[in-house]
Amino acid sequence: MAGNVLEVKHLRIWESRTGKVLVPDSSFRLAKGECLGIVGESGSGKSLTCKAILRLLQGGLSQSGSILLNGISLAGLSEKEMRTVRGKRLCMIMQNGMRAFDPSRPVGAHLRDTMSVHGDWSSMEIEELLHEALMSVGLNDPVVVLGRYSHELSGGMLQRLMIALALALKPDVIIADEPTTALDAVTQFEVMEQFVQLRVLTGSSMLFVSHDLGAVKRIADQVIVMKDGEIVEQGTPSELFTRAEHPYTRQLAASKLPLHHHYMKLMGGAGFAER
Ligand SMILES: Nc1ncnc2c1ncn2[C@@H]1O[C@H](COP(=O)(O)OP(=O)(O)OP(=O)(O)O)[C@@H](O)[C@H]1O
Numbered sequence: 484m485a486g487n488v489l490e491v492k493h494l495r496i497w498e499s500r501t502g503k504v505l506v507p508d509s510s511f512r513l514a515k516g517e518c519l520g521i522v523g524e525s526g527s528g529k530s531l532t533c534k535a536i537l538r539l540l541q542g543g544l545s546q547s548g549s550i551l552l553n554g555i556s557l558a559g560l561s562e563k564e565m566r567t568v569r570g571k572r573l574c575m576i577m578q579n580g581m582r583a584f585d586p587s588r589p590v591g592a593h594l595r596d597t598m599s600v601h602g603d604w605s606s607m608e609i610e611e612l613l614h615e616a617l618m619s620v621g622l623n624d625p626v627v628v629l630g631r632y633s634h635e636l637s638g639g640m641l642q643r644l645m646i647a648l649a650l651a652l653k654p655d656v657i658i659a660d661e662p663t664t665a666l667d668a669v670t671q672f673e674v675m676e677q678f679v680q681l682r683v684l685t686g687s688s689m690l691f692v693s694h695d696l697g698a699v700k701r702i703a704d705q706v707i708v709m710k711d712g713e714i715v716e717q718g719t720p721s722e723l724f725t726r727a728e729h730p731y732t733r734q735l736a737a738s739k740l741p742l743h744h745h746y747m748k749l750m751g752g753a754g755f756a757e758r
């Protein structure tokens with residue numbers, strides 16, 4: 484359908500050996516430039532959904548249904564074609580930045596490799612693009628940061644690096660799976676702001692996954708709520724906070740709202756006026 488960058492239709496995920504169903508039947512759409520939040524408690528199927536979109540489910544799991552990126556079915560692509568799609572068209576930012584990087588090489592090597600696989604840039608252009616992207620996420624000494632190993636950088640810095648990479652690659656869709664969960668509250672706030680900025684600068688569409696409805700409220704235009712693998716509710720963040728129909732969503736909203744307000748008050752940040 485016109486205007487949708489990503490369409491997931493009747494996604495089903497199950498354990499191949501036992502047939503146990505983990506995600507029975509999920510359908511949702513991501514419009515161009517939109518941010519769709521996916522919230523739900525631990526084990527509700529959020530990460531499986533993201534991995535299925537990227538065709539990165541582990542061996543023991545199977546998936547069916549269709550996933551269309553700009554109208555093209557990803558199931559029809561070869562693994563080689565899919566590798567080109569990952570990174571350039573669909574960019575994933577995970578919970579743990581440390582795991583995204585090869586510990587045996589400086590982080591810059593990883594970023595440069597990814598850029599050279601996904602674009603036609605010369606190495607000088609890559610260097611320029613990366614420096615610019617690092618500066619815009621607040622990593623003000625790009626040469627030093629790019630020369631460090633992942634264990635020499637904080638969790639917040641690693642997430643900023645992934646955001647910088649997405650800034651440079653400008654993918655059609657950014658999939659962020661709990662990208663702030665492993666960070667302390669203040670860093671969470673800062674990284675969250677970088678995500679908001681990333682949307683503004685790239686115009687990329689985004690799937691933003693979190694167990695925290697409050698965090699999603701800051702960034703998402705639409706939110707789907709998952710429970711036990713199923714989508715139980717969908718709406719704008721304020722609809723879900725004010726008149727959620729499903730008791731589970733009400734519970735998520737109630738448990739997260741005081742925390743969210745406390746946090747915004749602490750930071751004097753945007754959104755505190757909305758209650
Ligand atoms: N490789 C696997 N084999 C079998 N079951 C799995 C596998 N990976 C995940 N599951 C199960 O699928 C369900 C959904 O897992 P998923 O990782 O998608 O949850 P989640 O919503 O991302 O949770 P969290 O918030 O903790 O990250 C869980 O019950 C989990 O135990």
Ligand SMILES: [Mg+2]
Pocket residue numbers: 529530531660661
């Ligand atoms: Mg998860």
